[in-house]
Amino acid sequence: MRTILFGIFTILAGFIAQQFLPWWAIVAVAGVLSFIFDLKTGVSFWAGFAAAALLWGGYAGYLNMVNEGLLSARVGKLLGDMPGFVLIVITAVVGGIFGGLGALLGSLGRRLV
Amino acid sequence: MQLVKFFTALVATVLLILLFDWHQPFGSPLPALGRFFNPAAGFWQNARSLDTPPLGQFQLPGLQQEVQVVLDERLVPHIFAANTTDAAFAQGYITAMHRLWQLDISVRQVSGRLSEVLGERTLELDRLQRRKGLVYAAQNALVAWERLPEEMAIVQAYSDGINAYIRQLKPRDYPIEFKLLGYKPEPWSPLKSALFFKNMAQTLSGGNDDLEASNARALLGEALFEFLYPELNPRQSPIIPEGTTWDFQPLEIKKDTTGAVTLLSEVIEHQSIPKPNRFNGSNNWAVSGSKTASGKPILANDPHLTLTLPSIWYELQLQTPEMNVYGVSLPGLPGIIIGFNEHIAWGVTNVGHDVTDWYKITWVDEAKKRYLLDDQPREATLREEAIKVRGRDRPVVDTVRYTIWGPVVYESAESPYQDMAMRWVAHDTPENKPFYDMGVFLRLMTGKNYDDYSEALTGYDVPAQNFVFAAKNGDIALKVNGKFPLKRPQQGRFVQDGSFSGNAWQGFIPKSQVPQVRNPALGFVASANQNSAAPDYPYYYNGGFDDYRGRYINRRLAAMENVTVEDMKALQLDNYSIKAEEGVAALLALVDAAVLSATDRQWLEKLHQWDFRFEKAAQAPVIFEYWLRETYKQTFDEVYKIAEQDSIAVLFPEVWRLIELLEAEPEHPIFNRQATKVQETARAIVTEAFQTACADIREQYGSDFNWSDYKATRIAHLGRIDAFNSPILSTGGYGDAPNAIKRGHGPSWRMVVELGEEVQAWGVYPGGQSGNPGSRFYDNMVQQWADGEYHLLFFMQNSADRKQPILSEFKIAPR
Numbered sequence A: 001m002r003t004i005l006f007g008i009f010t011i012l013a014g015f016i017a018q019q020f021l022p023w024w025a026i027v028a029v030a031g032v033l034s035f036i037f038d039l040k041t042g043v044s045f046w047a048g049f050a051a052a053a054l055l056w057g058g059y060a061g062y063l064n065m066v067n068e069g070l071l072s073a074r075v076g077k078l079l080g081d082m083p084g085f086v087l088i089v090i091t092a093v094v095g096g097i098f099g100g101l102g103a104l105l106g107s108l109g110r111r112l113v
Numbered sequence B: 001m002q003l004v005k006f007f008t009a010l011v012a013t014v015l016l017i018l019l020f021d022w023h024q025p026f027g028s029p030l031p032a033l034g035r036f037f038n039p040a041a042g043f044w045q046n047a048r049s050l051d052t053p054p055l056g057q058f059q060l061p062g063l064q065q066e067v068q069v070v071l072d073e074r075l076v077p078h079i080f081a082a083n084t085t086d087a088a089f090a091q092g093y094i095t096a097m098h099r100l101w102q103l104d105i106s107v108r109q110v111s112g113r114l115s116e117v118l119g120e121r122t123l124e125l126d127r128l129q130r131r132k133g134l135v136y137a138a139q140n141a142l143v144a145w146e147r148l149p150e151e152m153a154i155v156q157a158y159s160d161g162i163n164a165y166i167r168q169l170k171p172r173d174y175p176i177e178f179k180l181l182g183y184k185p186e187p188w189s190p191l192k193s194a195l196f197f198k199n200m201a202q203t204l205s206g207g208n209d210d211l212e213a214s215n216a217r218a219l220l221g222e223a224l225f226e227f228l229y230p231e232l233n234p235r236q237s238p239i240i241p242e243g244t245t246w247d248f249q250p251l252e253i254k255k256d257t258t259g260a261v262t263l264l265s266e267v268i269e270h271q272s273i274p275k276p277n278r279f280n281g282s283n284n285w286a287v288s289g290s291k292t293a294s295g296k297p298i299l300a301n302d303p304h305l306t307l308t309l310p311s312i313w314y315e316l317q318l319q320t321p322e323m324n325v326y327g328v329s330l331p332g333l334p335g336i337i338i339g340f341n342e343h344i345a346w347g348v349t350n351v352g353h354d355v356t357d358w359y360k361i362t363w364v365d366e367a368k369k370r371y372l373l374d375d376q377p378r379e380a381t382l383r384e385e386a387i388k389v390r391g392r393d394r395p396v397v398d399t400v401r402y403t404i405w406g407p408v409v410y411e412s413a414e415s416p417y418q419d420m421a422m423r424w425v426a427h428d429t430p431e432n433k434p435f436y437d438m439g440v441f442l443r444l445m446t447g448k449n450y451d452d453y454s455e456a457l458t459g460y461d462v463p464a465q466n467f468v469f470a471a472k473n474g475d476i477a478l479k480v481n482g483k484f485p486l487k488r489p490q491q492g493r494f495v496q497d498g499s500f501s502g503n504a505w506q507g508f509i510p511k512s513q514v515p516q517v518r519n520p521a522l523g524f525v526a527s528a529n530q531n532s533a534a535p536d537y538p539y540y541y542n543g544g545f546d547d548y549r550g551r552y553i554n555r556r557l558a559a560m561e562n563v564t565v566e567d568m569k570a571l572q573l574d575n576y577s578i579k580a581e582e583g584v585a586a587l588l589a590l591v592d593a594a595v596l597s598a599t600d601r602q603w604l605e606k607l608h609q610w611d612f613r614f615e616k617a618a619q620a621p622v623i624f625e626y627w628l629r630e631t632y633k634q635t636f637d638e639v640y641k642i643a644e645q646d647s648i649a650v651l652f653p654e655v656w657r658l659i660e661l662l663e664a665e666p667e668h669p670i671f672n673r674q675a676t677k678v679q680e681t682a683r684a685i686v687t688e689a690f691q692t693a694c695a696d697i698r699e700q701y702g703s704d705f706n707w708s709d710y711k712a713t714r715i716a717h718l719g720r721i722d723a724f725n726s727p728i729l730s731t732g733g734y735g736d737a738p739n740a741i742k743r744g745h746g747p748s749w750r751m752v753v754e755l756g757e758e759v760q761a762w763g764v765y766p767g768g769q770s771g772n773p774g775s776r777f778y779d780n781m782v783q784q785w786a787d788g789e790y791h792l793l794f795f796m797q798n799s800a801d802r803k804q805p806i807l808s809e810f811k812i813a814p815r
Helices: A002-017 A025-037 A041-066 A070-078 A084-112 B002-020 B033-037 B043-047 B084-111 B115-131 B134-145 B149-168 B176-181 B190-205 B210-220 B222-228 B437-445 B450-457 B549-559 B565-572 B578-590 B598-609 B620-635 B637-645 B655-664 B682-701 B707-711 B782-786
Strands: B057-060 B067-072 B077-080 B281-287 B298-306 B314-320 B323-329 B338-341 B344-350 B356-362 B370-373 B376-379 B381-387 B396-402 B408-410 B418-424 B465-471 B476-481 B516-518 B524-527 B745-747 B750-755 B759-764 B806-814
Touching: A002 A025, A002 A041, A002 A084, A025 A041, A025 A084, A041 A084, A041 B043, A070 A084, A070 B043, A070 B176, A084 B002, A084 B033, B002 B033, B033 B043, B033 B176, B043 B176, B067 B084, B077 B084, B084 B115, B084 B134, B084 B149, B084 B176, B084 B190, B084 B314, B084 B323, B115 B134, B115 B381, B115 B396, B115 B408, B134 B149, B134 B190, B134 B437, B149 B190, B149 B437, B210 B222, B210 B356, B210 B637, B281 B465, B281 B476, B281 B549, B298 B338, B298 B344, B298 B465, B298 B565, B338 B750, B338 B759, B344 B450, B344 B750, B356 B370, B396 B408, B437 B450, B450 B465, B450 B476, B465 B524, B465 B750, B476 B524, B524 B549, B549 B565, B549 B578, B565 B750, B565 B759, B578 B598, B578 B620, B578 B655, B578 B682, B598 B620, B598 B682, B620 B637, B620 B655, B620 B682, B620 B707, B655 B682
Parallel strands: B057 B806, B077 B314
Antiparallel strands: B067 B077, B067 B806, B281 B298, B281 B344, B281 B524, B298 B745, B298 B750, B314 B323, B323 B338, B338 B344, B344 B465, B356 B418, B370 B376, B381 B396, B408 B418, B465 B476, B476 B516, B750 B759
């Protein structure tokens, strides 16, 4: 339950934070929330990963859908003949890694105090 | 232990962040991946529609009164403003909204500032732009603009409009190219508009062959040079019809000036700098009501330029109490360059006059501070050019020396005392005039009749254009208009000695004496970059002139009666070429079919059957191209030897001259190849060339080939990002046919205007209004253009006009 709540808050806070903060704000958001929710170190990375991946991948997927895949088709071609949806996966993974690292840091930090 | 774990994770995270925030990591071309993939600010944000403002109503500082903008179904803005400067402001704003990166990169390119964002790979390009003095030229133009506050106000308002848009942007809104290349937009300024204007001057009036012609003459000898490079193609049908009377007293040209008339006869040991595309040209014409079905004049124009995405043109309508005008603009300049209003229409093609001459500089000292002029040392003006290069701590500094001729562009490594300076009309500060470039186009946009058109052109200098004109009242006209140097015969054809001031141009042709015609008896006027006037025009000029399109257009227009708009579209889309008509006849007359193989004979038969149209599915045009090219190479082996074996820049003869020689002098020794022992004539060359051509085609394509596949036309991205190119298009067309579609070059805007009671116009360009590769308006007109379709242009009568559906509208109020 706690993990799920962490996930929901991370997505919400992450979404807001990214409107005006640099891309790596997701690390801080997941970190602080992981600290507050006191996630277990063992699950923290994957919880952060899942939340951030959902946020990044979901947002990218939404923009891609509204755009009918026009841009992702061209950018996919640019980055090495990838179909557009692969870019959504990459986006989710990049977001996930940093969300996961943030959550892990928050959890480890909590152990220190 | 916990502490170690924490810090390990922390360090790993920080390192990863740095890695993903690194633009072009490890020397790769990749953008910073974290920034780029971040859906809230990276490239995904360009998938949002950025083509329309988020609000239907907003305020901006800098406007005087409210402006209304209607975006039609093709994203063409229709701007309704209370005055000219507000219209220019809105034009700047909306141009920036759709074409911001194009604005940025084209000015970087012309001013030699690409390396600032692209790094080492563009350093030589930048250095050349600085040496050619493009910034110097733009500063001089701005000096003139600044003399007139009302003109400067237009340029300033346009600039303010662009900057108002830029100020609204968050990094997430930047065009995707900024994100890929990792930099951000910087403010616009009037100087940048002047730079953009000079970019057009460079593209259209930067052509010259002085160096190549000097070398050809020195190495081939006077007699062979005169034989291979006649100045005049006797078959050209000039822009201003033969028989036009020159009712003016021409200025006198001094034929002999002290010690100066010596033509240099030495070889100029330089490789030549890149030149503008020699195909930059265009068609335009106007047909008088006496020849049209409706009894009203029709005007047509299609400028041929390098085709890019986004396009060089941006379509729009401007309406103020003084004007209601529609047409295409150049992103970077306020106003409309080619267009029409409720009274008149106008269009342009390029004038091929050589207005770029080269002068050999003889230095007095090794430091190259003083050069020789009329036996006296003269100080050069030194201008330091600091080129910022991304990835370098300090800018690269280059010193460009300015002489009385202009900047020293060529510096010789081998002979430290002999360089070459460039004399170019586009460098000059315009003399005092009642109005300048902004005033020219404002006068055309607000023009009502011939007098307005004629007056407007008196202010226009560079790049020289053939301005075609038609008015509702029935007038048609054409002026070869620009700043043309007064030259002695042959002057400027070759590199000249810069140590004699007598080698300078002797002034300029007065605007009232440029070749021009109004309402000729023929019932039409037309230009396609051919010679300006018949040889009886009293002034000498040289340059690069088209040989075939102009003849064909004149031939067709002369034959046409009851002309309709559809006829004019069909002529713009006509794939017929006189080059093929005459070239094929000449080649077929000489080829010895008896020695050909059976399959080669079948291919020869295709040429016998050909109608000389470069249609997309035809095979004959491919065979013709290969055959003519091979014949050319074998015939002019003397010239190829200089270019290829000796690596010396040299002029190549024109194709019309080859065809003329095939027709008239097939026994001439020029057809004898130097490398062979036997004596050859054109017959042997042509036959062998055909066999080689067939073998080459077979090797490359087998027997399954056609003109469109061979030509492989596609519209490339302006910044050479291949993923943003158009696909390869299926099209006909040929450089020497009216429909001059080539591989990456061709009709960049097709327009036909009928000046009836209600002015109606049709147009299309190979691109889209939006520069965003994620927009559906990025390339939405490309296929229509390739298929030869036109749009009925929505010339709105007022802001409430809804005769065509619209996409959206918005209002900008002053703040």
